[in-house]
Amino acid sequence: MKVLVAEDQADLSRLLKIAIEHEGFTVDIANNGQEAVDLAAQNAYDVMILDIMMPVKDGITALKEIRQAGDDTYIIMLTAMTEIDDRVNGLDAGADDYMTKPYSIKELMARLRTLDRREKQYEQPLLQFGDLTLDPDEQRIESHNSISLSGKETKLLSIFMSNPNKEIPSQQLLNTVWDDDDQAEPADLWIYISYLRQKLQSINAHVQLVGNQDGPFALTTLE
Incomplete structure (x- = not known):
């Protein structure tokens, strides 16, 4: 499984990369929302993880542009605990799931493993x-x-x-x-x-x- 992580905090993105690769998945890192949009247009991902608060282009804007391009990849949004409106806007804009900060790396990895199993087991549409x-x-x-x-x-x-x-x-x-x-x-x-x-x-x-x-x-x- 290939994962895109859009997170502007260098320490956190480095930690996520190590954790995801430890699960046997491959991962690309985007440092801002525009990089996420560009990478999504160029590469095939199974899951995208987008932080809402990012420079150049925020996560909600990036999400909308990715969906408008016809990309239906499973997307998890990362939001701060107080950003209720952003969570609602993210889901309305096409996000499939969200996690609130601070979140558990173990829980995020468990969600990725679940998605990987579902992709292998469930019937696929035409x-x-x-x-x-x-x-x-x-x-x-x-x-x-x-x-x-x-x-x-x-x-x-x-x-x-x-x-x-x-x-x-x-x-x-x-x-x-x-x-x-x-x-x-x-x-x-x-x-x-x-x-x-x-x-x-x-x-x-x-x-x-x-x-x-x-x-x-x-x-x-x-x-």
């Missing part, structure tokens, strides 16, 4: 991008016609369709799709990217996977 539809549970894609996918092909395409037009590094894809026991390498990823490209062409989908053998890769619409 995903759509351009003229392409993916049914993750049935492992099938459809455009002008349809074709079945393997489990790893489904996981890969789910990531791309949840983060269209974003360049996703090869290592992030390997960490997300392959278990530690698989010991997959970039060459394995390239093979599956090639499979997906062939299947997208076979159903005449007007979308494409761009990127060379070393990555990063992105799902875009055909011109």
